[in-house]
Every structure is written in structure tokens, then in C-alpha cells.
Amino acid sequence: MSLHAPVSLADELAAEQSHLASSRTALRRMRERAEVLFAGGDKVAGDAYTAEQLGRHMARRVAELADDPATPLFFGRLDFGRAAERQHSGRTADGQHSGRAADGHHGGGTDLDHAGHRYHIGRRHVTDEAGEPLVLDWRAPVSRSFYRASARDPQGVATRRRFGFSGGTLTSFEDEHLDRGEELGTTSRILTAEIERPRVGPMRDIVATIQPEQDELVRADLADSICVQGAPGTGKTAVGLHRAAYLLYLHRERLRRSGVLIVGPNRAFLSYIAAVLPALGEVEVEQATVEDLVGRVAVRAVDEPAVAALKHDARMAEVLWRAVRSHVGEPTEPIVVSDGSFRWRIGLDPLHRVVEETRREGLPYATGRERVRARVVGLLQRQAEARRAESPGDAWLRRMGKARPVTAFLDAVWPALTPEGLVHRLLADPQLLAEAADGLLTPAEQALLTWAKPARTPKATRWSAADAVLVDEAAGLIERPAGYGHVVVDEAQDLSPMQCRVIARRSEHGSVTLLGDLAQGTAPWAATDWRESLAHLGKPDATVVPLTVGFRVPAVVVAFANRLLPALAVDVPPAESLRRDGTLDVRTVTDLTAATVAEVHAALAHDGSVGVIAADDAVDGLRAALDAAGVPTGGADDVEAAARVTVVPATLVKGLEYDHVVVVEPTAIVAAEPRGLHRLYVVLTRAVSRLAVLHTVPLPAPLTGPA
Numbered sequence: 256m257s258l259h260a261p262v263s264l265a266d267e268l269a270a271e272q273s274h275l276a277s278s279r280t281a282l283r284r285m286r287e288r289a290e291v292l293f294a295g296g297d298k299v300a301g302d303a304y305t306a307e308q309l310g311r312h313m314a315r316r317v318a319e320l321a322d323d324p325a326t327p328l329f330f331g332r333l334d335f336g337r338a339a340e341r342q343h344s345g346r347t348a349d350g351q352h353s354g355r356a357a358d359g360h361h362g363g364g365t366d367l368d369h370a371g372h373r374y375h376i377g378r379r380h381v382t383d384e385a386g387e388p389l390v391l392d393w394r395a396p397v398s399r400s401f402y403r404a405s406a407r408d409p410q411g412v413a414t415r416r417r418f419g420f421s422g423g424t425l426t427s428f429e430d431e432h433l434d435r436g437e438e439l440g441t442t443s444r445i446l447t448a449e450i451e452r453p454r455v456g457p458m459r460d461i462v463a464t465i466q467p468e469q470d471e472l473v474r475a476d477l478a479d480s481i482c483v484q485g486a487p488g489t490g491k492t493a494v495g496l497h498r499a500a501y502l503l504y505l506h507r508e509r510l511r512r513s514g515v516l517i518v519g520p521n522r523a524f525l526s527y528i529a530a531v532l533p534a535l536g537e538v539e540v541e542q543a544t545v546e547d548l549v550g551r552v553a554v555r556a557v558d559e560p561a562v563a564a565l566k567h568d569a570r571m572a573e574v575l576w577r578a579v580r581s582h583v584g585e586p587t588e589p590i591v592v593s594d595g596s597f598r599w600r601i602g603l604d605p606l607h608r609v610v611e612e613t614r615r616e617g618l619p620y621a622t623g624r625e626r627v628r629a630r631v632v633g634l635l636q637r638q639a640e641a642r643r644a645e646s647p648g649d650a651w652l653r654r655m656g657k658a659r660p661v662t663a664f665l666d667a668v669w670p671a672l673t674p675e676g677l678v679h680r681l682l683a684d685p686q687l688l689a690e691a692a693d694g695l696l697t698p699a700e701q702a703l704l705t706w707a708k709p710a711r712t713p714k715a716t717r718w719s720a721a722d723a724v725l726v727d728e729a730a731g732l733i734e735r736p737a738g739y740g741h742v743v744v745d746e747a748q749d750l751s752p753m754q755c756r757v758i759a760r761r762s763e764h765g766s767v768t769l770l771g772d773l774a775q776g777t778a779p780w781a782a783t784d785w786r787e788s789l790a791h792l793g794k795p796d797a798t799v800v801p802l803t804v805g806f807r808v809p810a811v812v813v814a815f816a817n818r819l820l821p822a823l824a825v826d827v828p829p830a831e832s833l834r835r836d837g838t839l840d841v842r843t844v845t846d847l848t849a850a851t852v853a854e855v856h857a858a859l860a861h862d863g864s865v866g867v868i869a870a871d872d873a874v875d876g877l878r879a880a881l882d883a884a885g886v887p888t889g890g891a892d893d894v895e896a897a898a899r900v901t902v903v904p905a906t907l908v909k910g911l912e913y914d915h916v917v918v919v920e921p922t923a924i925v926a927a928e929p930r931g932l933h934r935l936y937v938v939l940t941r942a943v944s945r946l947a948v949l950h951t952v953p954l955p956a957p958l959t960g961p962a
């Protein structure tokens with residue numbers, strides 16, 4: 256890689272295009288090689304298990320190496336200055352740089368190691384036949400300077416180059432000579448074009464244009480749990496997804512074993528973000544809603560709001576814990592076991608000690624039961640050894656563990672419990688609830704929780720969504736689920752304390768990235784203070800970091816939506832929009848449906864997606880009207896659908912965005928739910944380019960105030 260620059264810009268562009276072509280060829284070769292290995296995998300693996308592991312690894316490798324012709328293989332270039340090289344004594348004479356040091360798997364490198372070198376930065380490593388890097392992964396340590404170097408702190412970088420692309424074709428580039436104090440920052444033409452590009456289909460990655468403050472979050476250590484408070488469109492979701500990809504790159508083996516989980520608010524949102532990680536070569540990340548996580552019981556009933564709110568209250572965790580513990584009883588009789596010609600006897604005192612010791616260990620309940628069994632068998636074993644002067648074998652131990660008197664003792668002092676059975680009893684049996692809730696819930700609250708007509712069995716129970724969370728809490732007390740190495744939680748402001756605990760149980764030995772905006776909290780239990788959520792999540796020391804630069808919503812639209820902020824009663828730092836373009840059109844109309852259809856027709860004259868957002872009960876009517884007018888529409892969760900127009904219920908639009916947004920009757924959106932103003936704030940901040948607000952009745956008061 257030489258630093259001799261071609262003479263003209265056209266030559267230079269041609270040289271870059273040729274580098275792109277050779278990189279694509281090299282990637283194809285890498286993939287073909289992986290495919291050959293994949294096909295022959297069963298021959299090299301010794302046994303079925305190894306073959307399966309290897310097969311999975313190779314399949315992932317092949318998937319990782321997929322080349323999407325529509326996205327560029329690299330998007331930037333770093334030229335490290337030679338000045339640093341001269342000061343560095345340990346360089347080889349030719350300045351050739353091994354790809355190994357640069358790719359980060361072998362110790363990374365310092366500014367000095369890279370002096371005089373040039374790297375193309377892209378979505379994954381591409382190497383030539385000799386193993387020299389043609390493209391470096393954006394996550395490699397050296398790539399960090401692409402995002403962080405500045406005129407003030409050039410980090411050894413002389414020139415940073417960004418490439419402009421159209422489809423997969425390289426069309427332009429833009430240089431910042433950091434060594435000469437030049438820096439474009441957010442005025443970069445290529446960044447602006449990326450932000451302002453019309454949106455179609457699912458969310459895309461932002462690797463080419465990650466901003467320094469976002470990069471700090473993306474590259475935070477695996478051990479660090481962080482909470483990002485960011486106004487709408489500041490890139491929280493993007494940061495969370497890129498952080499997952501970054502951590503997987505850096506801690507591949509460890510995280511493959513423990514897993515990475517992304518939690519989002521609903522299916523529509525998950526399908527909107529589903530393509531981002533695969534585009535970054537990461538195909539092994541789980542995505543789920545909290546409802547999916549607690550899906551061990553089917554939800555078939557709806558609670559009254561007051562009942563749901565109570566079930567989501569943190570006090571329920573203590574009530575459930577007590578209810579579980581209340582099943583541990585005191586031994587009342589000795590254990591007597593016949594064993595051939597022997598009879599073993601364990602008296603009350605040692606049995607008391609066994610139960611007490613186990614209780615103090617604080618194990619999950621089911622583990623505690625097995626521990627009691629093992630201790631009882633241990634006592635029997637000691638007697639047998641003393642009498643027979645030899646150690647009984649495993650079969651004997653197993654037989655004793657299952658002996659009638661032993662299991663009868665266990666069933667009396669530490670009976671087996673299922674999570675469903677426990678919650679069913681708690682909500683069906685006022686006596687059990689009264690004991691477990693004593694001093695925690697008022698009698699009136701206890702009455703709220705108790706089912707009027709309980710089903711006879713847990714199986715026959717029509718569980719509500721909040722019950723499912725309680726069952727999950729009970730499951731955590733009884734058997735403790737396996738956790739993940741890292742969990743990214745989006746729209747986290749809507750999690751109740753009990754839902755935070757659902758995630759806490761799954762990240763107990765891992766870290767979390769919590770993303771959200773207190774102003775967008777629409778759940779009845781929405782957070783008002785991140786510290787509280789973090790405490791419920793078991794990460795009280797996590798740092799809360801604000802993001803305040805908005806990449807989605809144009810400044811004029813932000814100003815309009817921000818009129819609502821004082822009424823939302825949350826303390827959040829105000830955001831500043833990077834987008835000076837965009838339009839806002841707030842109009843009183845007489846016929847909402849006709850005005851919506853006309854607005855959508857006008858919007859279709861522009862590029863990009865159109866989102867019509869209305870109160871949930873108005874959606875079907877609007878869809879039918881658009882249909883009748885010959886405008887095909889899609890629903891919120893078919894992001895891949897061909898239709899450019901989507902009609903979305905206000906309650907499903909969180910986290911989504913459309914170029915042109917038509918908001919229909921804000922007052923109806925506000926009236927539909929208790930935290931309607933927060934919902935309206937979410938709805939008004941979905942527009943990438945243009946927002947039209949159509950109304951027949953006056954706008955909600957906070958919106959009509961001064962800007």
C-alpha cells in the first residue's frame with residue numbers, strides 16, 4: 256500500500272474503484288473457500304458433535320462473508336502520517352504493515368505502529384491471497400480512529416477519507432486533512448446525504464457515519480453496563496445494535512457461548528431492526544419482546560388497569576419471594592428408612608439443621624429441595640458406612656434419595672413447586688396472599704389481586720400479561736434461568752419494575768445497554784428516573800449518558816414536538832437537530848379521511864416512505880379509504896412489503912420512522928390513553944423529512960402554545 260497519491264481527482268477515484276473491485280474479488284474468493292470447507296466439514300470432523308459444531312461455525316462464516324452488492328464493502332480510509340513513523344525506531348525498512356497487527360486480533364496497535372500506512376475501513380475484514388488486508392473491519396482497534404480522530408486529537412491520522420456511494424458503486428470521496436487542522440465534523444456532505452437520504456424498508460446500519468459520542472457508547476467495555484437517555488432520533492437504537500455487533504467481534508467465543516439478546520417493544524419494531532445485525536455480518540443475536548421472554552404461559556386475559564399496575568409493582572417481587580419461602584416447613588417426625596436387613600433413622604434435630612442450613616444458603620427453591628435431599632441421603636450414607644464398614648455405591652445413593660420416607664419428608668418440609676402453580680395459588684387463595692403480603696400490600700390491594708373466580712388448575716387459568724411477568728418472577732425464584740452475556744434493551748423507559756427484573760434475571764452475570772427516552776414513556780408504569788430502572792435491573796452503578804444530537808427529525812418538527820415537553824413532567828436534556836431541511840404543515844380540515852387521502856397522494860410525489868399515524872381505532876377506516884382511492888397500504892409489521900404507504904396505530908409506532916408522516920387528529924390520539932400526551936410526542940417525532948398534522952378539532956392545549 257503506497258502513499259503516492261495519483262495526480263488528479265478522477266485518477267484517484269478510479270484507483271479507489273479499482274481497490275473496491277479487487278476487494279470484492281477477494282471477498283468472493285474468501286467465501287468460496289469457506290463454502291468448500293463447509294461442504295467438506297463432515298469429512299474432517301471426527302464425530303457427529305464436532306461435525307455439527309464445525310458445520311454451524313462454517314455456515315456462520317459463509318453467511319458473514321456474504322457480499323451485498325447494494326452496500327459498499329468499505330466506506331472510509333485512514334492515512335496515517337509519516338511524521339510519527341520517523342520518530343518510531345522499531346519500524347521495518349519498507350514500512351510494510353502486517354494485517355495481523357491491524358486487525359485487532361493480535362494486539363491491535365498504537366498510532367506509531369500504523370505510521371505511514373493506509374487502511375480502507377469497511378463492514379468486515381477482506382484480505383488478499385497473501386493475507387494482507389484490503390479492507391479492515393470497522394470494529395478493529397485501528398478503525399476507532401476513523402470515528403474518533405479530530406483536528407485537535409488526530410491520533411496519528413493525516414487524512415480521513417469518506418466515500419460516497421450510489422448503490423454498490425463508489426461515486427465520490429471527501430477528505431479531511433486532520434494533520435492540517437481540517438475537520439468537517441457534522442458538516443460532512445457525505446454524512447448529510449446519509450442522514451437526509453429517503454428511507455425505504457427496514458432500518459439500515461450506520462457504520463459509515465457513527466459519530467464520536469455514539470462511538471464511545473458502541474465501544475464501551477463488555478463489563479460496562481450503560482444507560483443512554485436520548486431524545487427521539489438521536490441514534491439510540493442504532494447505537495445499541497452496533498454495540499452488540501462490536502461486542503460480538505471483540506468477545507466472539509465468550510458471547511457465542513452466553514449469547515447476546517436484543518429486547519424491543521413489539522414485533523413491528525423487531526422486524527424493522529432485524530436486518531441491521533445480519534448486514535454487519537452478525538447472524539447469531541436473539542431478538543425478543545419482554546412478552547416473548549415471559550412466554551411460558553399463554554396470555555388469554557386482560558387485567559383492569561389498577562390490577563395490572565399493582566402486578567407490575569416492585570413489591571410483588573417480595574410478595575412472591577415470601578410465598579415461595581412459606582412452603583418451607585419444619586420437620587415434625589424423624590425419618591426411618593428400611594434398607595434390607597438395616598433400618599436407618601434420622602432424628603428431628605439433624606433434620607432441623609438440614610432444613611435450616613439449606614434455607615440460609617438462599618438457593619433457588621428447586622435447587623434447595625435437591626440440596627435437602629442430598630443432605631438427608633448424606634446422613635443415611637454416614638450411618639450405612641459406620642455399620643457396614645464400606646461405602647455404598649451410586650445406585651444405593653439414588654435409591655435412598657427416592658425412598659418413600661425421604662420423599663415424604665421432602666414433600667412435607669420442601670414441597671416441589673411450579674411457577675404457574677405458585678402464582679395460581681397466590682391469586683386464588685386469599686389466605687396465602689394475606690400471609691405473603693402482610694405489611695406490603697394493603698387489604699384493599701390484596702382484594703384487587705385476588706381472582707373472583709379462580710380456575711381450578713394452573714393449566715386452566717386464563718393468564719393476563721402481568722400474570723405472565725409474575726410467573727416469570729416465580730420461575731426465577733424456583734429455578735433461576737440461564738442468562739446472556741449482554742442484553743440490549745430498547746425503549747426501556749416503558750419497562751415496569753417487574754419487567755426490569757425479567758431482564759435482570761437474564762443479565763445477572765452479564766452487562767446491559769439500556770436505551771430510552773423518559774419523554775417517550777407511554778406505559779402506565781413508565782420510568783421517570785433512570786436510576787430506579789437501573790436498580791431494578793440489578794445494575795445500580797451503570798452510567799447514564801445523554802445523546803442530544805438528532806439525526807432523524809428536522810429542526811422545525813423538533814421545535815413543534817418540543818412544545819409538549821413541559822407537559823410531560825420529565826427531566827430530559829433538550830435535543831438539537833442536525834437537520835435544517837424538512838417541512839411542517841399543521842392544518843385544520845373538515846373531512847379527515849378525504850384530507851388524509853389527498854395528503855398521501857401529495858406525499859407520493861416525493862421519494863421515500865409515507866407513514867399515516869392515527870389513534871388505533873381510526874386505522875382500519877383510513878386503510879379502507881386509501882384502498883378505495885387506489886393507494887396500496889401496508890401494516891406496521893410488514894416492513895418488507897412493497898407498499899410505500901403504511902398506516903400505523905399510534906400505539907405501535909414507537910422506534911419507527913417514515914420520510915413523510917401524516918398525523919391524523921392528535922386530540923384523538925391523546926384521548927385514547929392515560930399517557931396520551933407522551934404518545935403524541937412519540938407520534939410527532941417519527942418524521943424524517945416532512946410532517947403534516949391534520950385535525951378537525953382543536954389541537955391539544957400544549958401544542959397551541961408559543962414555540
Ligand SMILES: Nc1ncnc2c1ncn2[C@@H]1O[C@H](COP(=O)(O)OP(=O)(O)OP(=O)(O)O)[C@@H](O)[C@H]1O
Pocket residue numbers: 449450459460461464465466469485486487488489490491492493494772775806807909910911912940
Ligand atoms: N451517526 C449517524 N449517521 C447517520 N444516520 C444516523 C446516525 N445516527 C442515527 N442515524 C439515523 O437516525 C435515525 C434515528 O436513529 P434511531 O432510530 O437509532 O434513533 P432513536 O434514538 O432510537 O430514536 P427513537 O427515540 O425515536 O426510538 C435512523 O434513521 C438512524 O439510521
